[in-house]
Amino acid sequence: MLSGMKDTLEKQIGFLRELDRLKSVVRRSILSHESRRENSAEHSWHVTMVAMTLVEHSDEPVDLNRVIRMLLVHDIVEIDAGDTYIYDMAGNEGKQARELAAADRLFGMLPDQQRVEFRALWDEFESKATPESRFANACDRLIPLLHNYWAKGHSWEENGVQSADVIRINRAIGDASGALWEYAHALIEESLEKGYLRP
């Protein structure tokens, strides 16, 4: 193997080893078939499957391949920055600075061209400025809402979340898909009726 190629490969393998740490970042959601919390690596797979399965409901045409790649990398920064619960106002204050530093370090482990490519995917996801990033973000909102519904409001209850918060945070699903927001909104209404969520 040429030494340039070996150097490239060593950097890439080092990055892939670091990714193993995302499996230890624990989220608030609990699984629907066993009572343990979800980690950010398995979430990354699940939310990517959400996009692949629900893409026909996007209001704008999207390049699904770009949505998929964005979702695969969207939580890598949590290896350093941790998972910030979306309803945690205080935690969300310092979130951006923590995640920017994390993106610099983690994508910085890659060879130059790939660092730029992966970072661009993460920046686009964060920007919500393209149809692809809006749809990716909608999927990332929808899946915790589904988990909460399946778990009869477990993490809403645990964290004192109220229906107005849930509507405020999840309304952005409608920026990407009217159908998915209609579905999500009906789940929120049903959660209220069933007592999974406080008014």
Place this chain on the structure above:
Amino acid sequence: MLSGMKDTLEKQIGFLRELDRLKSVVRRSILSHESRRENSAEHSWHVTMVAMTLVEHSDEPVDLNRVIRMLLVHDIVEIDAGDTYIYDMAGNEGKQARELAAADRLFGMLPDQQRVEFRALWDEFESKATPESRFANACDRLIPLLHNYWAKGHSWEENGVQSADVIRINRAIGDASGALWEYAHALIEESLEKGYLRP
């Protein structure tokens, strides 16, 4: 929402809920930064990142988007069929029948067109007949080998795996990438020298 669209969406959400079960399918590999076994959902994310990161080392040109989609769905059948350890000869005997039945049931939860599309990805992965499926399979072999090396041979030791088995099983990496097989083979040699693997 039109009732046809609602029906489609209900099927898709039912499938996505079923996917949550892949997070409870436990593999033999242990994580490199904590001593618990990996599950097949987090593995699915990690192996997809392997493909996205190492694609330049494929000997044949591949459509990375297809590789990614194949790897995202490749282990879904384990929800019903369980994870079969690649070095377990007896377990591998009934594997194909178990996995075919699982594919029928699980992809069968989807609306017609999507059932065909997702099933085709899984069939292609299993076939190893295209450059994309050979590269996807090479990534799926490489990552457990890396995990074993990082964990100083943990699951090789635990399951009495010998170096001839490791070479026989992983040689297929070379069908997709000479560079990755060269790298993998050097890791196997090093594992022998360090006592992570028995001759």
